[in-house]
Amino acid sequence: MPIITDPYHWLPIENAGGQQGYADRDGSILIAPRYYDIGRFCFGLAAAIIVPHRDDSLGYLGMDGQWQISPRFYSARDFAACGLAAVTDGSYLSGYCDRSGELVIPAQFDNAYDFDEHGMARVDKGQLGYIDTSGAWRIPPRYEKLSDFAANGLARARDEDERVLFINRNGDTVLTPDFDSVFHFGPEGLALVVQDGRYGLIDSQGAEVVTPQYDDLADLRQGLARVEIDGRYGFINRTGELVIAARFADASSFMPCGLAVVYDATGRQGCIDRSGELVIPCTFDNIELDLYPDVLEASRDGRNGYIDLAGNWLFDRQIDA
Secondary structure (H helix, E strand, C coil): CCCCCCHHHCEEEECCCCCEEEECCCCCEEEEEEECEECCCECCEEEEECCCCCCCCEEEEECCCCEEEEEEECEECCCCCCCCEEEECCCCCEEEECCCCCEEEEEEECEEEEECCCCEEEEEECEEEEEECCCCEEEEEEECEECCCCCCCCEEEECCCCCEEEECCCCCEEECCCCCEEEEECCCCCEEEEECCEEEEECCCCCEEEEEEECEECCCECCEEEEEECCEEEEECCCCCEEEEEEECEECCCCCCCCEEEECCCCCEEEECCCCCEEEEEEECEEECCCCCCCEEEEECCEEEEECCCCCEEEECECCC
16 A cells, blocks of 8 residues: 555544554554654654653654654654754753754754744754754844744744844844733734733734734634634634624634634534634534644544544544554
8 A cells, every 4th residue: 555645644543552653534544553652744754652651762753654763862843844853862952863863963952943944943042042954053042032933034032121022034123012912923924912901913013903902812814813802702804804703602713724613602612614604513522623634633422533624523533453
């Protein structure tokens, strides 16, 4: 059988003992559940643990289920497009290994994060900064807090004076918004702000797009942002217009699948589309939207598994293996 290389078709499964593996969309086993933790496949490799309760038991599997990098790390993050992954070795410091498992950026950081598409990775060495794929500093460590760069090229930072500011990829401070609280920029170029307990949105220049007025507000995703009005939840568009009435007990943001999770008065969950139509009835205990573009992880009445975008049950997560 040919190896399915699209990671979106790999769905986590587990056996009665809690060991994990992967199945395809039809429930056919791709990797038998024999690992005590297994991550998602990124560029053909997934971090996995085969021996529980040992710090040095993380390695990387290929999509054929065989070890490509033998277990020897204390922690291991996803591989990035540049071919490097952040790992922690026996020194309890973090560096970066290549696809052969060689530590090409020595373990020297208190913490290390994934490289982005621009070849920059956020690292912690007492303070936070950014390095390039050679390990050289692109932005020296000088921040108390520092986020990943958003799609608009700005990262939220906090300096020693506790100021919240935004920097570009050269390390220049380009924005210092004056609000009670300021969050990172979301995927559609807007950032949440709070003033006097009310939530709004600003753009990349710091201008108010949505004046702080809501009890709660989430990032704009798929052109819509979840808002709370008098204890109920609905959605506004980019200009602040309420386009889905605040009629739900709770709601998630919209995800790339085009759906958002909503809650009824009993706490049961279903999904709406971008028009506000309930396309999956509120009959589930939990629904996870952000894993795969056309498959949802769900639970109902003690049963855990996968459903399609119409709410049809595909197969159980726990298998007899």
